[in-house]
Amino acid sequence: MSKADAAAAILWVGATFYALFGGADFGGGFWDLVAGWDERGQRPREAIQRSLTPVWEANHVWLIFVLVVLWTAFPAAFSAIFTTLYVPIALAALGIVLRGAGFAFRKSIVGLRERRAMGATFAISSVLTPFFMGAVVGAIAAGKVPAAGNGDAFSSWIGPLPLLTGAMFVASGAYLAAVFLVGDARRGDHELERYFERRALGAALVAGAFAVAGIFALHSEARYVFDRLTDQGLPLVVLSLLCGVALLAALLRGRRRPLRPLAAGAVVAVIWGWGVAQFPYLLPTSLRIDQAAAPDPTMTIVFIVFAAAAVVVLPSLALLYTLAQKDLLESEH
Amino acid sequence: MSSMSNLLAAREQMAFTLGFHIVLSCLGVALPATILIANYIGLKKDDGAAMELARRWSKAMAVTFAVGAVTGTVLSFEFGLLWPQFEHRFGSVFGIAFAIEGIFFFLEAIFLAVYIYGWKRLRPWAHFWSGVPMVITGIGGAFSVVAANAWMNQPQGFTLDAAGRVTDVAPLKVLFNPATGYEVPHMILAAYMVVGFLVASIYAVGMLKGRRDRLHRLGLVIPLTLACTATPIQLFVGDTAAREVADHQPAKFAAMECIQKTGPDQTEYLGGICTKDGVKAAIGIPGLDSFLVGFSKNTKVTGLNSIPDDEEPPVHTFLHLAFDAMVGIGTALLALGAWFAFAWWKRRDIPQTPWFLRAVSVSGAAAILALWCGWIVTEVGRQPWIVQGYMRTSEAVTEAEGIWFSFALVLLLYAGLGTGAVLVLRAMSRRWREGGAEDVQSPYAPQTEEVA
Numbered sequence A: 001m002s003k004a005d006a007a008a009a010i011l012w013v014g015a016t017f018y019a020l021f022g023g024a025d026f027g028g029g030f031w032d033l034v035a036g037w038d039e040r041g042q043r044p045r046e047a048i049q050r051s052l053t054p055v056w057e058a059n060h061v062w063l064i065f066v067l068v069v070l071w072t073a074f075p076a077a078f079s080a081i082f083t084t085l086y087v088p089i090a091l092a093a094l095g096i097v098l099r100g101a102g103f104a105f106r107k108s109i110v111g112l113r114e115r116r117a118m119g120a121t122f123a124i125s126s127v128l129t130p131f132f133m134g135a136v137v138g139a140i141a142a143g144k145v146p147a148a149g150n151g152d153a154f155s156s157w158i159g160p161l162p163l164l165t166g167a168m169f170v171a172s173g174a175y176l177a178a179v180f181l182v183g184d185a186r187r188g189d190h191e192l193e194r195y196f197e198r199r200a201l202g203a204a205l206v207a208g209a210f211a212v213a214g215i216f217a218l219h220s221e222a223r224y225v226f227d228r229l230t231d232q233g234l235p236l237v238v239l240s241l242l243c244g245v246a247l248l249a250a251l252l253r254g255r256r257r258p259l260r261p262l263a264a265g266a267v268v269a270v271i272w273g274w275g276v277a278q279f280p281y282l283l284p285t286s287l288r289i290d291q292a293a294a295p296d297p298t299m300t301i302v303f304i305v306f307a308a309a310a311v312v313v314l315p316s317l318a319l320l321y322t323l324a325q326k327d328l329l330e331s332e333h
Numbered sequence B: 001m002s003s004m005s006n007l008l009a010a011r012e013q014m015a016f017t018l019g020f021h022i023v024l025s026c027l028g029v030a031l032p033a034t035i036l037i038a039n040y041i042g043l044k045k046d047d048g049a050a051m052e053l054a055r056r057w058s059k060a061m062a063v064t065f066a067v068g069a070v071t072g073t074v075l076s077f078e079f080g081l082l083w084p085q086f087e088h089r090f091g092s093v094f095g096i097a098f099a100i101e102g103i104f105f106f107l108e109a110i111f112l113a114v115y116i117y118g119w120k121r122l123r124p125w126a127h128f129w130s131g132v133p134m135v136i137t138g139i140g141g142a143f144s145v146v147a148a149n150a151w152m153n154q155p156q157g158f159t160l161d162a163a164g165r166v167t168d169v170a171p172l173k174v175l176f177n178p179a180t181g182y183e184v185p186h187m188i189l190a191a192y193m194v195v196g197f198l199v200a201s202i203y204a205v206g207m208l209k210g211r212r213d214r215l216h217r218l219g220l221v222i223p224l225t226l227a228c229t230a231t232p233i234q235l236f237v238g239d240t241a242a243r244e245v246a247d248h249q250p251a252k253f254a255a256m257e258c259i260q261k262t263g264p265d266q267t268e269y270l271g272g273i274c275t276k277d278g279v280k281a282a283i284g285i286p287g288l289d290s291f292l293v294g295f296s297k298n299t300k301v302t303g304l305n306s307i308p309d310d311e312e313p314p315v316h317t318f319l320h321l322a323f324d325a326m327v328g329i330g331t332a333l334l335a336l337g338a339w340f341a342f343a344w345w346k347r348r349d350i351p352q353t354p355w356f357l358r359a360v361s362v363s364g365a366a367a368i369l370a371l372w373c374g375w376i377v378t379e380v381g382r383q384p385w386i387v388q389g390y391m392r393t394s395e396a397v398t399e400a401e402g403i404w405f406s407f408a409l410v411l412l413l414y415a416g417l418g419t420g421a422v423l424v425l426r427a428m429s430r431r432w433r434e435g436g437a438e439d440v441q442s443p444y445a446p447q448t449e450e451v452a
């Protein structure tokens, strides 16, 4: 494996973590949005709030990690993507600001009306942000980003594949979140557990439907990716499918232990399947990984940073999640 | 080619969003240490007031950190949205510092969460120690970002081929470029000054309103001591920075000091309006400028007449006044610190006159103003270069249309963000004053009281 390929793998690892943890955070916002008016939505909303509270900030850093690795290791790809897809990227950034602010402010604002407005801001932007991020990813896969950059600002991402990818991002975030929340609710609250189980089931079916539609869109819009996805990428597609089916079975039989690993497995397999299908391109089929790569010493720094992240950041994250799961993190009232 | 108007919009948007973020990042850098000092006093001396301060400040930090994180994210996006050609050409060099920064961001976000939400359930000393990484990550984070900026001012550590593409990089030379040596400590000290004076000024206002309890006195004395300790060191570092700028970025120095003609025996001007025929309406001290640069009246200093017109920074008067304001504020804050230190040495107490509290209550805003002025000197003074000597800002900017529109949107959004943050912090402080026990929850805390 060349240094550039290794750096691309690091980029994909970062994207995977962001999809899992950031995705679940967005999904939490989705369930907040559809939880229903005041009384009815209150219990699930509390559960969502409790589980997001200590971790969303750390989960968000994966996005920064991906951005920074992209511009440091593959500056040509970064500028091509940003000069073409600036509309959905700017909308995603707008969503991130609104979401963070809405979430942070809604607790502490006193007036009921303002609180509701903040809560709604948080919830709506939790849906729009992953949608636009998905549109960016879909546009890249569809080969709409020319290596030289400055592709068309609108037709590059307003098309079946990017929009379907956006919808799939929203649905799979919701699916991850519901599955994680089933686990969180486990401590005693059976009603809430069933509440999120039903939603996990629904979201899994919807995400699956978008994925199937996405395969058709790939076939017509992104032939290179489609061909490799059904060839080299096939084992990963099958793995994802199996995880999805097993998860449905587990849900229907009320078995909860395997839910989280299966849900994560399904999403991870799709992301790596996409990676394998794009290889060796960063922008199919105009910019290869080695063409976009930064000089070797820069890559070495990226590896060192990645190693440091593995040694220092992952254990710290594990500590944070453990403390949160053990209910040791809670601010007094 | 993109229009000049687009370039102007992009620059204004960058400056505005950076100016907003920098205030919050100061809190991220320096508030942890302030909180931990109070926490330590509280634990060691079993001091309830100190503990209460640490608790309150950490809750305020939960809000400012969230706003800092989202505005910082916007900056990362802006590198691609506004300056894609800069990233294209130099991302592999400039990005090195940001890649390292990623580690600090992770650790800061993680330990901040553990500390803020660990008040109730973690054991007291374990909780205290969980906060210590924040102090280190704050300093490390400031180092990485400012090293990147320092590299823009004194670029080195890369080779270009004939087409201007980066072919080799020397990471250590990038990180430890000559400007890192003064910019990084200057910024970290600025963060401690901003936070120290800002927090102290809040309690000074409270004391002026007659709240003289132990909580308010401690809330004033802890941060004020920190800030007043940083100030003299800051002036020393700033002085070094000025000499370095005179050596390595003569155009910037000539503009900020308003030096028209190259030569020895330069006058130091305080205030005034900068024109081609010299400074109008200023206080001039003959020979002082040369003396400050080289410790001798005979030191030759480069003037604007030696700088090619298309390499001259814009808006000389603005730069000159920004520099003077930074130095002036720094000097005034040094005097404030001396007053405080003298009273403490004499009577182990703060000066008793209300004038002291009045001075402290404006010191926070003054420190922020100095911070902004310093960044204006650095960034506007570097123009027309984005990377000094290698790339012009006009070459870096995006070709996308509609930057004025995006800037307008950003202004609106940030107005909401700022207002929201201030309202939330004020609501928290009001609740603390009224209830104490029944306190406003910090943003991520579980909801206890019902929305309906």
Ligand code: HDD
Binding pocket: B153, B179, B182, B183, B184, B186, B187, B189, B190, B191, B193, B194, B234, B235, B237, B238, B239, B241, B242, B243, B245, B252, B326, B327, B329, B330, B331, B367, B368, B370, B371, B372, B373, B374, B375, B376, B377, B378, B379, B381
């Ligand atoms: C509390 C804030 C504060 C205070 C009191 C001062 N500064 Fe400052 N200054 C900054 C905050 C700052 C800053 C905002 O942090 C800058 C911007 C970039 C940097 O490295 O620090 C800065 C930049 C900056 C620069 C430009 C460096 C460059 O372009 O690379 C110079 C020459 C000085 N300062 C000099 C001084 C002097 C001579 C001071 C007092 C005698 C002083 N500063 C007080």
Ligand code: HEM
Binding pocket: A057, A060, A061, A064, B018, B021, B022, B024, B025, B026, B027, B028, B029, B064, B065, B066, B067, B068, B069, B070, B071, B072, B073, B074, B075, B076, B105, B106, B108, B109, B138, B141, B142, B145, B146, B187
């Ligand atoms: C171009 C300039 C800058 C960029 C691109 C940038 C980027 C960012 C990003 C992406 C975050 C969010 C990280 C998270 O989610 O935790 C952030 C937060 C932060 N930034 Fe910046 N930043 C810039 C300037 C600065 C400067 C000059 C400093 C300090 C001296 C600074 C210090 C911080 C700190 C301490 C945080 C943590 C959040 C907080 O404490 O509020 N940043 N920044």
Ligand code: HEM
Binding pocket: B011, B012, B014, B015, B018, B019, B021, B022, B083, B145, B146, B148, B149, B372, B375, B376, B379, B380, B381, B382, B383, B385, B386, B393
């Ligand atoms: C955080 C405090 C900072 C402030 C307040 C600040 C301020 C400014 C200002 C006023 C400009 C506009 C210059 C002009 O239009 O004439 C600018 C431009 C810029 N700054 Fe900074 N700056 C800060 C830190 C940084 C850092 C740490 C970096 C990078 C690591 C950075 C990168 C840039 C870039 C890329 C531009 C656009 C190009 C240019 O106009 O030079 N800035 N900044």
